[in-house]
Amino acid sequence: MNIVLDTNVLVAGLLSPFGTCGEIIRMVSSGDLTLAFDARILSEYNEVLHRPKFKFEEEKIVALLDYIAYRGQTVAPSPLTNSLPDSDDEPFLEVSMAGQAICLVTGNKNHFPVELCYGIKVFSPKEFLTFYKRQRMRKRITLTNTVISKATSVIPACRESF
Numbered sequence: 001m002n003i004v005l006d007t008n009v010l011v012a013g014l015l016s017p018f019g020t021c022g023e024i025i026r027m028v029s030s031g032d033l034t035l036a037f038d039a040r041i042l043s044e045y046n047e048v049l050h051r052p053k054f055k056f057e058e059e060k061i062v063a064l065l066d067y068i069a070y071r072g073q074t075v076a077p078s079p080l081t082n083s084l085p086d087s088d089d090e091p092f093l094e095v096s097m098a099g100q101a102i103c104l105v106t107g108n109k110n111h112f113p114v115e116l117c118y119g120i121k122v123f124s125p126k127e128f129l130t131f132y133k134r135q136r137m138r139k140r141i142t143l144t145n146t147v148i149s150k151a152t153s154v155i156p157a158c159r160e161s162f
Helices: 007-015 020-029 039-049 058-071 087-098 125-160
Strands: 002-005 034-037 103-105
Touching: 002 007, 002 087, 007 020, 007 039, 020 125, 034 039, 034 058, 034 087, 039 058, 039 087, 087 103, 103 125
Parallel strands: 002 034, 002 103
Antiparallel strands: none
């Protein structure tokens, strides 16, 4: 699943690895989620993670950013036609649109008014986890129904052969 992750969720996930944001970061590191980004987003991740108040180790920052760059989806977005309340958030919406991300996950939903988001789903971390779990459940149900359908079509053929 391809998503865009606002910097505040990335930082919160690293600071609280067993919280909601931490669960999202674990899903990224396990490959369940793919992050869409551009150079501006990667640069913001780098700048914020290097802030002294967070005390993240340099080698861990480098490893995380390398992983995102290697496993993520680099996007070349176009500028928005309408500005967001905080222009620093615009790259996240632009990348969501250009990268055809399932959604944008942020701790600041009020920075992304629905009427300016061009149909992109903007979720809080908690909303995203609920959405993700529903999507997985739907896939399981579809897969189960497919298996049952195939099995029931094979059973009569097996009976005829006896």
